[in-house]
Amino acid sequence: MSATGLRPIPTADLPEVVTRYLAAHRVRDTATAITAFTGDAVVTDEGATRRGTAAIEEWLATAASEYTYTTELTGAERADARHYVAVQHLEGDFPGGTVDLRYRFTLRDGLIERLEIGV
Secondary structure, three states: OOOOOOEEOOHHHOOHHHHHHHHHHHOOOHHHHHOOEEEEEEEEEOOEEEEHHHHHHHHHHHOOOOOOEEEEEEEEEEEEOOEEEEEEEEEEOOOOOEEEEEEEEEEEOOEEEEEEEEO
């Protein structure tokens, strides 16, 4: 286990709700992606925090819409039954062209309670 309490796991071992969200977000399926979140969920991305499904749904509908990019799930980590990290490799026409983002998930009752996206 790492100093952060996270240990690497096979990407196939990520919880279904995480893989459902990632797959829906990849193809910009907002209707499916939003079903992965609790009603009081919180998402932090690019320094902005969205609270509740209405704000998250708006973010999902507009997130990175100005860029074209591909994503590939390249890694996964687990701290405990509620805390997971998915590492996504993005390539596209955004500044820099490539980035590896860490999607830090906190789960509650089989849904995503908190998602923090960063490098």
